[in-house]
Amino acid sequence: MNLGLKQKLAVSIACLCASGLASADAALDKAMADPGNWAQQAGDNYNQRYSELKQITDKNVDKLQVAWTFSTGVLRGHEGSPLVIGDMMYIHSAFPNNVFAVDLNTQEIVWKHMPKQDTAVIAQMCCDTVNRGLAYGDGKIFLQRADSVLEALDAKTGKVVWSAVNGDPKLGAVNTNSPHVFGDKVITGISGGEWGVRGYISAYDIKTGKMAWRAYSTGPDAEMLMDPDKTMAWADGKLAPVGKDSSLKTWQGDQWKTGGGTTWGWYSYDKDLNLLYYGTGNPSTWNPSQRPGDNKWSMTIFARDLNTGMAKWAYQMTPHDEWDYDGINEMILADIKVKGKDTKALVHFDRNGFAYTMDRVSGALLVAEKYDPAVNWATHVDMKTGRPQVVSKYSTAQNGPDVNTKGVCPAALGSKDQQPAAFHPKTGLFYVPTNHVCMDYEPYEVSYNAGQPFVGATLAMYPAPESHGGMGNFIAWDAGTGKIVWSNPEQFSVWSGALTTAGDVVFYGTLEGYLKAVRLSDGKELWKFKTPSGIIGNVFTYEHKGKQYVGVYSGIGGWAGIGMAAGLEKDSDGLGAVGGYRDLQKFTNLGGSLTVFAIP
Amino acid sequence: MKRYLVPLFAMGAIAAAVPATAISGDDKPLYTVKDGYFVDDHTYEGFKTWRAAACDRCHGPNQEGMVGPSLIESLKVLSYDQFKDVIMNGRLQKGMPNWSTNKQVVDNLDALYAYLKGRSDGEITKARVRKMEK
Numbered sequence: 001m002n003l004g005l006k007q008k009l010a011v012s013i014a015c016l017c018a019s020g021l022a023s024a025d026a027a028l029d030k031a032m033a034d035p036g037n038w039a040q041q042a043g044d045n046y047n048q049r050y051s052e053l054k055q056i057t058d059k060n061v062d063k064l065q066v067a068w069t070f071s072t073g074v075l076r077g078h079e080g081s082p083l084v085i086g087d088m089m090y091i092h093s094a095f096p097n098n099v100f101a102v103d104l105n106t107q108e109i110v111w112k113h114m115p116k117q118d119t120a121v122i123a124q125m126c127c128d129t130v131n132r133g134l135a136y137g138d139g140k141i142f143l144q145r146a147d148s149v150l151e152a153l154d155a156k157t158g159k160v161v162w163s164a165v166n167g168d169p170k171l172g173a174v175n176t177n178s179p180h181v182f183g184d185k186v187i188t189g190i191s192g193g194e195w196g197v198r199g200y201i202s203a204y205d206i207k208t209g210k211m212a213w214r215a216y217s218t219g220p221d222a223e224m225l226m227d228p229d230k231t232m233a234w235a236d237g238k239l240a241p242v243g244k245d246s247s248l249k250t251w252q253g254d255q256w257k258t259g260g261g262t263t264w265g266w267y268s269y270d271k272d273l274n275l276l277y278y279g280t281g282n283p284s285t286w287n288p289s290q291r292p293g294d295n296k297w298s299m300t301i302f303a304r305d306l307n308t309g310m311a312k313w314a315y316q317m318t319p320h321d322e323w324d325y326d327g328i329n330e331m332i333l334a335d336i337k338v339k340g341k342d343t344k345a346l347v348h349f350d351r352n353g354f355a356y357t358m359d360r361v362s363g364a365l366l367v368a369e370k371y372d373p374a375v376n377w378a379t380h381v382d383m384k385t386g387r388p389q390v391v392s393k394y395s396t397a398q399n400g401p402d403v404n405t406k407g408v409c410p411a412a413l414g415s416k417d418q419q420p421a422a423f424h425p426k427t428g429l430f431y432v433p434t435n436h437v438c439m440d441y442e443p444y445e446v447s448y449n450a451g452q453p454f455v456g457a458t459l460a461m462y463p464a465p466e467s468h469g470g471m472g473n474f475i476a477w478d479a480g481t482g483k484i485v486w487s488n489p490e491q492f493s494v495w496s497g498a499l500t501t502a503g504d505v506v507f508y509g510t511l512e513g514y515l516k517a518v519r520l521s522d523g524k525e526l527w528k529f530k531t532p533s534g535i536i537g538n539v540f541t542y543e544h545k546g547k548q549y550v551g552v553y554s555g556i557g558g559w560a561g562i563g564m565a566a567g568l569e570k571d572s573d574g575l576g577a578v579g580g581y582r583d584l585q586k587f588t589n590l591g592g593s594l595t596v597f598a599i600p
Numbered sequence: 601m602k603r604y605l606v607p608l609f610a611m612g613a614i615a616a617a618v619p620a621t622a623i624s625g626d627d628k629p630l631y632t633v634k635d636g637y638f639v640d641d642h643t644y645e646g647f648k649t650w651r652a653a654a655c656d657r658c659h660g661p662n663q664e665g666m667v668g669p670s671l672i673e674s675l676k677v678l679s680y681d682q683f684k685d686v687i688m689n690g691r692l693q694k695g696m697p698n699w700s701t702n703k704q705v706v707d708n709l710d711a712l713y714a715y716l717k718g719r720s721d722g723e724i725t726k727a728r729v730r731k732m733e734k
Contacts, residue, residue, distance in 0.1 A: 123697035452702050453654035
């Protein structure tokens with residue numbers, strides 16, 4: 001289709017790089033404008049994961065066949081997806097984060113980058129050694145290594161152009177997130193909430209790798225890049241300035257210094273508003289009794305100015321977290337009708353089981369509804385205060401340390417974890433891979449030792465009781481009204497990122513290893529194929545020489561995949577769920593590979 | 601040493617008349633357990649160490665293995681000295697940290713071994729143990 005454009009683009013990128021005059025933004029914007037490419041992890045800046053390509057449709061998708069495959073040579077979890085720019089595909093692996101540039105004409109490896117990382121990092125990673133993929137811009141490929149080093153590689157040769165140390169892995173500050181190129185900045189976060197890392201998000205100059213700004217999730221206003229008078233938050237049914245020391249006031253003493261609020265999710269960017277959106281993770285520790293207060297700004301949706309990092313608005317979803325409901329899931333930007341009114345919206349499916357629709361310009365709370373009927377830890381979100389109404393029975397803080405709080409839904413891995421949802425402009429709906437898992441949660445006293453685990457709770461997880469017995473659903477969601485439109489039950493959590501296409505197909509992967517295509521209108525399954533391992537990667541699509549391809553990583557791992565044992569005691573009160581993820585072992589095995597499909 | 605079978609899905613406490621005591625090499629009891637999960641103070645410290653070091657993140661809440669191997673199985677094979685070596689030096693390639701800088705783990709190595717050995721022997725039937733009544 002756009003063959004000429006793609007070829008021209010590849011050439012123009014090469015020329016721009018050579019002349020050194022390229023604005024990164026222009027190169028990436030141009031790459032993203034051609035639906036033949038997959039130039040960002042979400043395909044765009046909005047996290048919509050929607051493709052204009054429509055050769056593959058709901059009428060012919062049942063003819064999809066494997067076109068080619070590629071082994072990454074690495075076991076453990078493979079999240080994210082490759083990138084496609086022009087004739088090149090850029091493939092990454094779990095730790096040690098190898099990168100391969102593959103020529104799509106020949107499937108030949110043009111260059112390889114094999115970082116040398118200290119193996120001690122593996123033990124500092126919380127939930128498997130995943131890496132959520134590369135970013136592209138300014139003729140460079142950006143790799144966020146596990147050991148926190150951010151590398152810029154020459155897209156043509158793989159040579160390291162610059163690198164920046166983003167954290168101290170000895171303190172547990174490691175990385176799993178994908179870097180994101182927005183404008184002339186490379187944005188990256190940090191992991192390590194289970195090591196008491198104080199979370200932050202950083203912006204690096206795309207040309208030099210020099211840090212432009214860093215914004216902490218907790219602590220003094222200046223270090224959080226918050227303006228007490230101008231940064232707004234939802235309070236009492238309207239937006240009001242956050243005021244002085246909005247974080248410090250919500251922590252006891254120095255606890256904010258080891259307070260968590262890490263930033264390992266997917267970020268989005270609205271160019272017109274010049275705002276960057278992302279979420280912060282759990283407060284440390286998992287034992288709520290040890291950290292009285294709201295623990296701001298953990299569990300928060302942030303909107304920040306891309307140039308300065310200053311927070312325009314913030315909204316804390318789960319004040320004083322008692323369940324590990326990290327707020328890091330992707331912020332999807334879409335212009336939709338909300339309660340009948342045209343809105344520049346931000347839609348976020350939080351781990352806490354509520355789907356939030358915000359006005360992305362102002363930060364006003366518009367909708368907050370449960371997107372899994374099993375959610376029970378809160379009755380609802382009070383729309384005036386914006387606070388969830390916690391059910392005492394499921395409050396691990398009220399029940400206290402050394403008490404096992406049972407039957408909390410969702411489990412710590414949330415009604416959805418990082419696996420990204422997709423949007424379809426035609427329906428205006430969101431297509432969401434979800435977990436249908438509940439937990440028992442027993443907090444206990446822990447003390448902070450730098451570089452050592454700082455968790456403070458023991459968990460057992462199992463399928464949501466009195467439901468369909470499975471541990472996941474794939475749903476269509478109306479963010480304008482806060483309602484489920486359709487829901488497909490799944491045996492295991494759906495831990496794969498979804499893709500929607502102009503061909504009216506929705507794709508997602510399953511933990512047993514199936515790539516599935518379902519009909520946009522009602523979720524009817526149209527096609528499936530079993531890949532070599534469980535899928536926790538995100539489905540992507542591209543066009544090459546006039547043909548549309550759909551691809552996905554398989555490679556079981558991540559919190560879901562490695563939690564192959566549900567953690568239920570065999571002699572406990574048998575909720576009929578013994579086995580849980582353990583059953584996965586019957587279906588799949590480790591191993592990272594890419595499978596690419598096309599209609600022959 | 602007295603052994604008894606534990607039904608897999610017993611719905612209540614298992615009545616056991618006599619506490620099970622495992623004998624370590626030098627004739628001191630390694631661990632003492634009653635009703636499957638009431639243990640002596642020393643073994644309880646081992647459980648607390650297991651929990652504080654968040655070993656369950658890799659080895660699973662019931663020691664049955666996830667990313668890391670099943671300790672129920674490993675402790676059937678490893679000698680005490682080998683166990684100590686793995687803890688103190690780690691197996692970095694496989695993601696097992698070196699715990700030699702973690703005071704709680706170093707100070708409670710024997711207790712941790714006792715607790716895990718009890719789990720591996722099948723005498724401690726629940727990962728979440730309680731202290732014995734004095």
